[in-house]
Amino acid sequence: MDVTLEHAIAAVITTRRDRVGGGAPIFFADDEDDLHRTAIYLAKILDGVVHDLGGGTYIVVKH
Amino acid sequence: MNEGHLLRIVAAVVVGTLARLVMLRSDYRQYPSYPHAYVVHLGLGFIAASLGGLAVPAIVTRDFMAASILALAGQQFREVRDMERRSLEKLEDTELVPRGTAYIEGIARVFEARNYLAMAAALATSTVSYALPVPRAMAIVAGAACGLATAAIIAGVFGRRTVGDIAVVREGRIRFDGPLLSVDGMVLSNIGLEEARAVIEAKGVGVVLEPKDDNARATIANIGQRQAIVHDAASIMGIRVDISERDFTPLMRLDIATGRAGMVMVPIEKDIGALLEVVRRAPIIETSIRKPLATRAGRIAAD
Numbered sequence: 628m629d630v631t632l633e634h635a636i637a638a639v640i641t642t643r644r645d646r647v648g649g650g651a652p653i654f655f656a657d658d659e660d661d662l663h664r665t666a667i668y669l670a671k672i673l674d675g676v677v678h679d680l681g682g683g684t685y686i687v688v689k690h
Numbered sequence: 691m692n693e694g695h696l697l698r699i700v701a702a703v704v705v706g707t708l709a710r711l712v713m714l715r716s717d718y719r720q721y722p723s724y725p726h727a728y729v730v731h732l733g734l735g736f737i738a739a740s741l742g743g744l745a746v747p748a749i750v751t752r753d754f755m756a757a758s759i760l761a762l763a764g765q766q767f768r769e770v771r772d773m774e775r776r777s778l779e780k781l782e783d784t785e786l787v788p789r790g791t792a793y794i795e796g797i798a799r800v801f802e803a804r805n806y807l808a809m810a811a812a813l814a815t816s817t818v819s820y821a822l823p824v825p826r827a828m829a830i831v832a833g834a835a836c837g838l839a840t841a842a843i844i845a846g847v848f849g850r851r852t853v854g855d856i857a858v859v860r861e862g863r864i865r866f867d868g869p870l871l872s873v874d875g876m877v878l879s880n881i882g883l884e885e886a887r888a889v890i891e892a893k894g895v896g897v898v899l900e901p902k903d904d905n906a907r908a909t910i911a912n913i914g915q916r917q918a919i920v921h922d923a924a925s926i927m928g929i930r931v932d933i934s935e936r937d938f939t940p941l942m943r944l945d946i947a948t949g950r951a952g953m954v955m956v957p958i959e960k961d962i963g964a965l966l967e968v969v970r971r972a973p974i975i976e977t978s979i980r981k982p983l984a985t986r987a988g989r990i991a992a993d
Binding site for chain 1: 882
């Protein structure tokens with residue numbers, strides 16, 4: 628069986644540097660478009676799902 | 691061995707194998723779905739029928755050793771459950787929407803039980819064909835009829851209940867509150883991407899399950915039961931999901947206050963009538979059946 632992360636935050640993407648921190652990889656975006664694009668790219672790479680935390684922060688979660 | 695024994699044994703084995711064959715159909719479970727699996731199960735059914743068919747003649751000819759060995763051989767069918775469970779569990783990783791362990795356990799039990807059923811049909815056939823004080827040919831025909839009737843009765847009794855029996859299944863309204871996806875007010879998930887939300891709004895369908903009583907409520911609350919419903923819906927209706935496209939993974943969540951369950955999926959073809967039918971016909975998983983109303987405390991709590 629594959630060993631994969633389940634229900635873990637694989638990446639955090641945000642436009643607000645002051646709002647995030649901690650263990651998951653964090654990607655800073657310049658604006659909403661960049662945020663959106665980066666989230667899609669990361670979700671495709673990580674086989675994850677994008678969730679919106681509001682306030683310019685997205686997380687990619689492996690389910 | 692004289693001809694009388696041989697004819698009776700053949701009749702019993704044929705009836706038992708036939709009973710197994712009739713129960714071997716690729717049904718809502720989409721399993722077994724390939725010829726080799728049919729061969730495996732027919733082969734096992736044949737062996738089970740032989741065991742059932744040989745028991746009575748062994749006793750009649752006072753060969754108690756043979757009878758004991760046959761009883762022991764019956765134990766082997768426990769392996770069937772294990773075999774089915776193991777192979778289905780191994781395949782779980784290759785399913786976009788897994789069956790879930792409860793569903794697998796249910797399927798494995800059914801496959802084991804069907805061999806005993808084939809055995810019972812053969813046993814009934816041979817018992818009657820030996821016991822009836824009529825000419826041999828008539829006794830064998832009566833035995834065969836009795837064996838088939840046994841199979842039909844047992845299959846009828848064990849005919850499994852479906853979700854439609856315990857819950858009202860109807861369409862639910864999909865709504866987004868910001869990124870929060872809900873169906874009839876039950877929040878299911880957080881969908882981050884605008885594009886994904888647009889697809890769900892356009893092509894998604896919502897289903898609501900309303901349990902008919904407290905027993906049903908407890909059964910639907912079982913995670914394995916919900917996973918089985920979702921798996922059936924996904925495998926029959928098709929889903930817009932792939933390894934790197936998990937946004938539209940079908941979900942079913944509970945409204946804890948009312949016991950209702952809400953589900954959203956994005957089928958390949960949006961046909962709400964067909965989806966409701968699939969959900970209604972999804973089997974109740976044996977291991978998820980709960981009967982709180984069968985207890986005193988449960989009935990008091992239900993007031």
